[in-house]
Amino acid sequence: MQLVVGRIGRPHGVHGEVTVEVRTDDPEARFGPGTSLATDPPQAGPLTIEGARWHKSILLLRFAGVAGREGAEELRGVMLVIDSADVPPTGDPDEFHDHQLIGLAVETVRGDPVGEVVEVRHHGQDLLVIRRGAGEVLVPFVKALVPEVDLAGGRLVVDAPPGLLDPDEAQ
Structure with missing residues (x-):
C-alpha cells in the first residue's frame, strides 16, 4: 500500500524549488536531501531530493534534474508516496499510523x-x-x-x- 507523504504545490522562485503540502508526521525524515520518493502519477518520478528548507511554515524542496520554474510547474499536483512497509512500527501499543x-x-x-x-x-x-x-x-x-x-x-x-x-x- 502506498502512503502519501506530501503533495507538490506551486513553484517557489526561479531555480526549480516547489512548495510541498506535508502529509507526514516526520517531515525531517521523509524529505531529507538524498531521499528518493515515488510519485503518483508514477511517470512523474521517482524524484530525488537535492535540497529541503522551511520558508516560514512552508516546506520547499528542490529535486535532482528539475531546473527552473517551468520544470517545477510540471510537478504541480504530484503526490509524493512511500510504501507502507517502509514505515516502522510506533513502539507504543496505543499509537497507530x-x-x-x-x-x-x-x-x-x-x-x-x-x-x-x-x-x-x-x-x-x-x-x-x-x-x-x-x-x-x-x-x-x-x-x-x-x-x-x-x-x-x-x-x-x-x-x-x-x-x-x-x-x-x-x-
Missing part, C-alpha cells in the same frame, strides 16, 4: 456494525472518517470514544454518545 486504521471495520461496544474507517484527518484533534451507508461521520480518535483497536482482527470499537454516529439519536 493512519494506514493501519484505514480499512478497519467499525462496530459499537455492543457489537453493532457502524461502517469502515476511510480516512484519518489531523486538524489539531485526530478524526476518524467513518463511511456509514451513503454518508460519513467523524469520530474523534480518543480513548474515551475509541476504547479498542484490534489490528489483527481488522476492527475498531467505538463507544459513541447519542448523536455522534446518528444525529437523529440526539433528540
Whole structure:
C-alpha cells in the first residue's frame, strides 16, 4: 500500500524549488536531501531530493534534474508516496499510523456494525472518517470514544454518545 507523504504545490522562485503540502508526521525524515520518493502519477518520478528548507511554515524542496520554474510547474499536483512497509512500527501499543486504521471495520461496544474507517484527518484533534451507508461521520480518535483497536482482527470499537454516529439519536 502506498502512503502519501506530501503533495507538490506551486513553484517557489526561479531555480526549480516547489512548495510541498506535508502529509507526514516526520517531515525531517521523509524529505531529507538524498531521499528518493515515488510519485503518483508514477511517470512523474521517482524524484530525488537535492535540497529541503522551511520558508516560514512552508516546506520547499528542490529535486535532482528539475531546473527552473517551468520544470517545477510540471510537478504541480504530484503526490509524493512511500510504501507502507517502509514505515516502522510506533513502539507504543496505543499509537497507530493512519494506514493501519484505514480499512478497519467499525462496530459499537455492543457489537453493532457502524461502517469502515476511510480516512484519518489531523486538524489539531485526530478524526476518524467513518463511511456509514451513503454518508460519513467523524469520530474523534480518543480513548474515551475509541476504547479498542484490534489490528489483527481488522476492527475498531467505538463507544459513541447519542448523536455522534446518528444525529437523529440526539433528540
